[in-house]
Amino acid sequence: MEIKVVKKVLDANNEIAMQNRKMFSENKVFTVNMMSSPGSGKTSILEQTLSMITPEIKPAVIVGDICTANDALRIAATGTPSVQINTDEFGGDCHIGAQFIKKAAAELDIENIDLLIIENIGNLVCPAEFDMGENLRVVVLSVTEGEDKPVKYPLMFRVCDAVLLNKTDLLPHLDYKIEETLKNIKMINHEIPVFQMSAKTGEGFQGWMDWLYLLL
Amino acid sequence: MEIKVVKKVLDANNEIAMQNRKMFSENKVFTVNMMSSPGSGKTSILEQTLSMITPEIKPAVIVGDICTANDALRIAATGTPSVQINTDEFGGDCHIGAQFIKKAAAELDIENIDLLIIENIGNLVCPAEFDMGENLRVVVLSVTEGEDKPVKYPLMFRVCDAVLLNKTDLLPHLDYKIEETLKNIKMINHEIPVFQMSAKTGEGFQGWMDWLYLLL
Numbered sequence: 001m002e003i004k005v006v007k008k009v010l011d012a013n014n015e016i017a018m019q020n021r022k023m024f025s026e027n028k029v030f031t032v033n034m035m036s037s038p039g040s041g042k043t044s045i046l047e048q049t050l051s052m053i054t055p056e057i058k059p060a061v062i063v064g065d066i067c068t069a070n071d072a073l074r075i076a077a078t079g080t081p082s083v084q085i086n087t088d089e090f091g092g093d094c095h096i097g098a099q100f101i102k103k104a105a106a107e108l109d110i111e112n113i114d115l116l117i118i119e120n121i122g123n124l125v126c127p128a129e130f131d132m133g134e135n136l137r138v139v140v141l142s143v144t145e146g147e148d149k150p151v152k153y154p155l156m157f158r159v160c161d162a163v164l165l166n167k168t169d170l171l172p173h174l175d176y177k178i179e180e181t182l183k184n185i186k187m188i189n190h191e192i193p194v195f196q197m198s199a200k201t202g203e204g205f206q207g208w209m210d211w212l213y214l215l216l
Numbered sequence: 217m218e219i220k221v222v223k224k225v226l227d228a229n230n231e232i233a234m235q236n237r238k239m240f241s242e243n244k245v246f247t248v249n250m251m252s253s254p255g256s257g258k259t260s261i262l263e264q265t266l267s268m269i270t271p272e273i274k275p276a277v278i279v280g281d282i283c284t285a286n287d288a289l290r291i292a293a294t295g296t297p298s299v300q301i302n303t304d305e306f307g308g309d310c311h312i313g314a315q316f317i318k319k320a321a322a323e324l325d326i327e328n329i330d331l332l333i334i335e336n337i338g339n340l341v342c343p344a345e346f347d348m349g350e351n352l353r354v355v356v357l358s359v360t361e362g363e364d365k366p367v368k369y370p371l372m373f374r375v376c377d378a379v380l381l382n383k384t385d386l387l388p389h390l391d392y393k394i395e396e397t398l399k400n401i402k403m404i405n406h407e408i409p410v411f412q413m414s415a416k417t418g419e420g421f422q423g424w425m426d427w428l429y430l431l432l
Contacts (some may be wrong), residue, residue: 037253037254037255037338037340037361038253038340038361038365038368038369039253039358039360039361039362039365040361065368066341066368066369066370066371067367067368067369067370068364068367068368070364070367070368088370092341092371094310094339094341094342121341122253122340122365122368122369123310123339123340123341123342124253124254124338124339125282125308125310125337125339125342126310126339126341126342142255142360144255144358144360144383144386145253145254145255145256146255148284148286149254149255149338151283151284151286152254152281152282152283152284152286152338153254153282153283153338154282154283154304155282155308167360170360170386170389170390173386173389174386175416200391
């Protein structure tokens with residue numbers, strides 16, 4: 001177990017995040033940090049999002065996981081350049097730090113990328129604390145996770161710019177009150193837009209894509 | 217931001233965990249640490265489990281969340297003594313440390329408890345690293361989270377003694393290969409028992425209860 005001083009780790013992270021932000025800005029790369037619990041459907045949302053991106057926008061993806069390259073393989077199958085980060089080489093970090101993004105970005109043809117989406121490690125807690133130099137943060141929440149997650153994990157919903165409420169195709173099979181979820185989200189972050197969607201059927205993606213395009 | 221040295225934090229945690237273990241042992245309390253992603257159904261599993269516990273066993277529950285007392289209220293409604301821990305008073309910790317358990321246990325009538333279940337914070341990463349002095353660790357995985365979580369979050373599946381594979385009532389509505397999940401679990405932890413169950417219908421709970429009773 002390496003000895004680390006947490007404050008120093010955060011300071012060092014923020015400094016590299018600033019360098020990343022400058023590098024992305026100079027190369028006109030718009031970056032999105034996508035976060036969620038494990039299994040809420042980040043990769044499926046990415047697959048659907050990438051399939052709807054028009055040819056004038058060049059996307060790329062950085063995928064973070066503790067172990068495996070499963071998700072990067074799924075992204076690569078869409079024809080989008082992708083880099084996998086595995087944090088198990090670094091003690092199984094529970095989030096992606098800015099230094100990982102710096103390293104991964106160096107493996108991409110950054111001058112020819114317009115939109116870089118970072119799929120963070122599945123964790124609704126720690127990733128919210130780490131800036132990576134991104135422009136936008138989105139949190140994916142699936143309807144199978146219950147209504148109260150926004151109030152139980154408030155920091156995540158406070159730091160994010162949009163909520164993607166996924167797996168709506170399962171609503172007929174669940175005892176789930178979507179109005180309660182929306183009320184809970186609003187309690188934590190009054191202004192945040194919520195896009196209800198199903199990565200399985202593609203339902204609801206147009207609203208999310210339109211909103212994303214306004215920012216690009 | 218408080219300055220902490222991570223190694224010292226872990227050492228201090230382990231020391232208190234040892235004290236907890238001694239205290240539980242002296243009072244003949246069997247303790248279970250229940251961990252999972254957010255929204256995989258820990259509280260629903262607890263409600264069903266508590267409803268099936270026979271009168272000679274006196275249960276109690278310690279519930280951990282960053283914020284809210286929602287889960288403790290649900291447990292209290294079953295008539296089981298429960299204590300809520302909120303880590304947001306301590307910077308929003310992403311796991312329950314041994315010191316929280318020591319404090320929470322002091323609020324319970326520990327001499328008259330046979331089975332203490334600790335519902336950890338929803339997080340498939342960090343809680344795996346923190347001993348609280350428990351006898352048994354179980355991880356809840358819901359079938360809506362996909363097949364590859366055991367290989368993506370290996371430490372959790374390595375440190376646990378059983379997997380509760382929840383929400384099987386949703387299987388007819390998912391593209392989910394349960395055999396692949398079982399294969400992935402086996403790859404990480406060859407011997408671990410897997411109990412397929414639905415906290416919604418009660419299906420599959422008898423196997424889990426029988427196994428738990430063998431240990432009490």
